[in-house]
Structures are given as C-alpha cells and as structure tokens.
Amino acid sequence: MMLMAARENDTENMEIDMLLAGIRRRYGYDFTNYAQASLKRRLTRAREKANLPHFTALLDHLFHDERYFDEFLRQMSVTVTEMFRDPLFYKAAREKVVPVLKTFPFAKIWHAGCATGEEVYSMAMLLQEEGFLDRARIYATDFNKHSLDAAEKGIYALKNIKDAAENYRTAGGAHDFADHVSTSYEFIKFKDALKERITFSYHNLVTDGVFGEMNLICCRNVLIYFDKTLQNHVLSTFTQSLRHGGFLCLGNKETLNYTAVRGLFEPVDAKQRIYRKIG
Amino acid sequence: MESFAYRAVVMGTSAGGMQALKTILPALPESFPLPIAIVQHMQESADDFLAEYLNGISPLTVKEAEDKEPFSPGTVYLAPAGYHLLIEADQTFSLSVDVRENYCCPAIDALFESAAEVFGEALIGVVLTGANGDGSHGLKTIKARGGFAIVQNPVTAESDYMPAAALAATPVDRVGDLEQIASLLVHCSEVSEKNIYG
Known part of the structure; x- marks a missing residue:
C-alpha cells in the first residue's frame, strides 16, 4: 500500500515539472537541472509566501503576471552572503x-x-x-x-x-x-x-x-x-x-x-x- | 507484512549535542551498515573541528559532507557550519546557503524532509537534545512517509526543548536515553524486516 504522503508527493513533483517547463517557455529561465532538493524548498517557500495552495496555482500566477515573476526570480536566488565570507x-x-x-x-x-x-x-x-x-x-x-x-x-x-x-x-x-x-x-x-x-x-x-x-x-x-x-x-x-x-x-x-x-x-x-x- | 531493511539514519541536535554525539557515535560498531547524516547546530563560522574530534573517537568514519558526495554506508556525515544539508534522489548530498530556517543554518528540518522524500519508510530519524524547535516538522514528515522516529528522553536530555517539541509534533516509535538510542540503532540496522516491535 502506498502511503498517502507518498502519493501527494508524486503529484507535487509532477506539478513542479510543469511549473519549470512553464517558466522555461514563458520567460527563458531554465531551472530544470537545478539540485532538486534545494530547488523544491525554494519553490515551496515562494508558494507559501504567495499564499497559494498548489504549484499549479503558482504556475498560473507566474504565467500571467510578469511583475510577480520578477519577485519570484529574486526569491529563487536569495543566498546568505557577506563581506569576506570564509x-x-x-x-x-x-x-x-x-x-x-x-x-x-x-x-x-x-x-x-x-x-x-x-x-x-x-x-x-x-x-x-x-x-x-x-x-x-x-x-x-x-x-x-x-x-x-x-x-x-x-x-x-x-x-x-x-x-x-x-x-x-x-x-x-x-x-x-x-x-x-x-x-x-x-x-x-x-x-x-x-x-x-x-x-x-x-x-x-x-x-x-x-x-x-x-x-x-x-x-x-x-x-x-x-x-x-x-x-x-x-x-x-x-x-x-x-x-x-x-x-x-x-x-x-x-x-x-x-x-x-x-x-x-x-x-x-x-x-x-x-x-x-x-x- | 512488508519486507524491507532500513537504509539510512538522519539525526538532529542543538544545545548539548556535542556531548550526546560523543556518547552515541563511539557506541556504533565499525560494521554499522547504514549511512548517517547529522545536523548539529553551531556557529556559522565554526570549522570542521567537531567532525575531526568525533572521527578520532568513533569506529565509523566521521566527516563533513561535501556537495554531491555520495551518502554511503560506513560513514557519518555532518552538515558543515553555515550550510543546509540536503539529500537528493540519487542519494548524494547537496548543500545550500539559503535563508535560515527556524533561525538555523544548517536546519534539521531541511535534512529530515529531503531524506524522507528519498528514503520514505526506510528512514530512521533521531531528534536529540536541543534548545530550539528545529527538527519537529522534519520528524513529523518522516513519520508521515512511514519512517521510524526516535526521540531522546527530554527528562534526561541536557536541553529538553527540542526533544519535547518533537514529541508534541508527532507520535514517535521510541523515546530513550542516549545509551539506549545507540543500541536501538544497531538493532534497527540488523533487522531485515520491519519488526522492531516484535
């Protein structure tokens, strides 16, 4: 028997594939070969921040709102850095x-x-x-x-x-x-x-x-x-x-x-x- | 009953963690068959002293995880200070310098949740002493995916907040003192079927 959590996760990964394909075709940014684990955490953070229930909803939002895509892109590349890090x-x-x-x-x-x-x-x-x-x-x-x-x-x-x-x-x-x-x-x-x-x-x-x-x-x-x-x-x-x-x-x-x-x-x-x- | 073996262990700890790891890791034999990944909260500028120290007192190899390194048996991997440690589908590590989670980088939740997705019911998650709620959400995810959850007894933990928060977040499989956790891990690694309760 497949656990419900595992099924939900498969659906979510399918949605993420669609989301990345949509971003690539609409805006030319290709996140397909990003490390999946950290990419998924970033996407989840962006989705939660936009207060959207599913990644397909996030895709819809991104697809039709160029200004939001700008903000999304910023969230996707926020890293912690500092002067003379290391x-x-x-x-x-x-x-x-x-x-x-x-x-x-x-x-x-x-x-x-x-x-x-x-x-x-x-x-x-x-x-x-x-x-x-x-x-x-x-x-x-x-x-x-x-x-x-x-x-x-x-x-x-x-x-x-x-x-x-x-x-x-x-x-x-x-x-x-x-x-x-x-x-x-x-x-x-x-x-x-x-x-x-x-x-x-x-x-x-x-x-x-x-x-x-x-x-x-x-x-x-x-x-x-x-x-x-x-x-x-x-x-x-x-x-x-x-x-x-x-x-x-x-x-x-x-x-x-x-x-x-x-x-x-x-x-x-x-x-x-x-x-x-x-x- | 489904027949499968556990395939990996993830651990998370904060305040008091060094003492806890000093008890657990040396008690695991060189033949311990499961790879172990650990997040111990520490100052983001810390060097790899902890890994070197634990390596010196443990039969298993203890080292800091590197980006894209395979998550392999016989080795204990520590998250480097200032990096989140995640596990990818091909069972290699990836690191990130994303924003802190639960005020922490590395965050226990990041390791636990990524590992739960890869290993599902073949994962053992362990929450030890700590003064922060990080790891609770991750342990809950491990349980939701059918994994095995162990929490250090808050009464005997050096700092009870983290284990108590984990226990409040999800039902777990075992609560134990440090010495019991080491032998429980050895026991779990030896069973080829999920009959821990037997």
Whole structure:
C-alpha cells in the first residue's frame, strides 16, 4: 500500500515539472537541472509566501503576471552572503593567487554569480591592498538583474555588515576596513577607486556561454544549486574561459572531485578550494 | 507484512549535542551498515573541528559532507557550519546557503524532509537534545512517509526543548536515553524486516 504522503508527493513533483517547463517557455529561465532538493524548498517557500495552495496555482500566477515573476526570480536566488565570507579563503588567495597574477602585466577576473556583490568588493579591496587593482579588470555577473543593480550601487546597510571588519582582519586585511568605504548613519558605500575596476553585467550560467580569457574565475556557492549535469556544463564553460594556468576558486564545501573536469585542474589550496587549470 | 531493511539514519541536535554525539557515535560498531547524516547546530563560522574530534573517537568514519558526495554506508556525515544539508534522489548530498530556517543554518528540518522524500519508510530519524524547535516538522514528515522516529528522553536530555517539541509534533516509535538510542540503532540496522516491535 502506498502511503498517502507518498502519493501527494508524486503529484507535487509532477506539478513542479510543469511549473519549470512553464517558466522555461514563458520567460527563458531554465531551472530544470537545478539540485532538486534545494530547488523544491525554494519553490515551496515562494508558494507559501504567495499564499497559494498548489504549484499549479503558482504556475498560473507566474504565467500571467510578469511583475510577480520578477519577485519570484529574486526569491529563487536569495543566498546568505557577506563581506569576506570564509575569510581564510581570502587569506589563501592573497598568499597563493595574487603573487602569480602579479607576474602578468594585466589580469582579467570573472566573479560568476556575484549576487549582491559583497564578495566582489572583498576581492577588489584585497587586490587594491596588494597594489594590483589598477592592473586588473573584474567582471561581475549574475542572472538576477535586481542583485546586479544592488551590487553596482555598492551600498550596504551597516547592520548587515557587522562582521565585515572582523572577517577583513582574519582575511589578512593590511589596512582598516573603514578606509575602503564612506559611512553614513545607517549605510556604507564602497569608494569609486574600487568600483571603477569592476564591470557588472548580466550573464546566465545555464544558457550563456564562454566569457573571455580569464586569469581567475571566482564562483563560490553557486554550483551547489545545480545538479551534476548542470555543474559539468558550467565547469566546462569555466574551463574554456580560463587561460592555461588560470585559477578557479569554489566555495568552501564545493569540490571538483565528483565532476567531469577534475583531471583538468590541480589543487593550489585543497582546503580553500583553489584550483589551477592544467589541462 | 512488508519486507524491507532500513537504509539510512538522519539525526538532529542543538544545545548539548556535542556531548550526546560523543556518547552515541563511539557506541556504533565499525560494521554499522547504514549511512548517517547529522545536523548539529553551531556557529556559522565554526570549522570542521567537531567532525575531526568525533572521527578520532568513533569506529565509523566521521566527516563533513561535501556537495554531491555520495551518502554511503560506513560513514557519518555532518552538515558543515553555515550550510543546509540536503539529500537528493540519487542519494548524494547537496548543500545550500539559503535563508535560515527556524533561525538555523544548517536546519534539521531541511535534512529530515529531503531524506524522507528519498528514503520514505526506510528512514530512521533521531531528534536529540536541543534548545530550539528545529527538527519537529522534519520528524513529523518522516513519520508521515512511514519512517521510524526516535526521540531522546527530554527528562534526561541536557536541553529538553527540542526533544519535547518533537514529541508534541508527532507520535514517535521510541523515546530513550542516549545509551539506549545507540543500541536501538544497531538493532534497527540488523533487522531485515520491519519488526522492531516484535
């Protein structure tokens, strides 16, 4: 006998398949190869927030209301991020990646899936302190236009960055975090010297292709949302976008171990998930 | 009676969890046949000290789960600090840095509910000591899908809130002290049919 809960679940999964197909055809965003477990939790959260009983009702709402789709997209890509998230990664990048970048007259850096930009500014600060920012161009991309707008403004609520100064110090910050920002009562704003070296642009990792001849690609805590098929697709895009010897930096719990490109990279710092292209 | 074996264990704990895991995990033999995934609430900036420490005192391998790593027998996987831990249909892990649930990341509910969907009645869910209601909803889902639910006795738990909340949320199969939970898990893993009550 099949449990009722199991039957309901099968129906729900069928509805989700229809929902994803509908979004793909109506708006061109393809969530089909996202990691199903976390995708389902996000969709459930969106459905509950919209106060709708079923995913088919959510599909109806999304299909006919473009403004709601905008909001939905935002909910689908909300992640927790912060300045110098995983400070020891930035310390390792400063010690092991930047010295290699310095051997080039100019370096191109791609921050893929930059969300609201906290980690892009962290990298720019680090490069400036290392005296390399004026020889670098950072391309920060995301598929969410609202996140990109926020990233481009570079204005953050003070209460949301309370740990920034401490992370900055753990990351090996050579100056004072406050030197890089202008502060008003409730907000901080990154200085123009940092912003001038960053180009923000729309790029969808699922549907868009190779991006330049990069010396470094940073894509932290983005691949965890994709299934193995999509991970391999995106990692192939990264491999083709990197120069020989270029660096690939992943999130602290992401690994190339279970992917098709593992033989094309060697670890530079295994614990901090910094790899170098050898293939 | 349906004939099948349990295939996986998920555990959740918060305040007092380190002490509880120090009791349960070393009591499980190296031959324990079911994979175990655990959410222990901790500071989001914590490193992998807990996994290393528990690995040193347990016959089973204890490690932090990595994204897309297979959920394999003989190993105990801990959710990394600051990441939700979920199980996919192909029995590999996926991680997420989504918003906190029940004020927590990792959240016990996220692990329990995703595991219930994959393993259904072949899943054992365990709620231990803690000062937060996370895990109640997840344990209820495990029961609704026909799984086996174990809750630490709130009277002897270091912090009674989490086990009491779980007991209030759903009928469970067993309530026990830590030592009893370890031997119950071994017993469950040995039966090939669902005759725990026999």
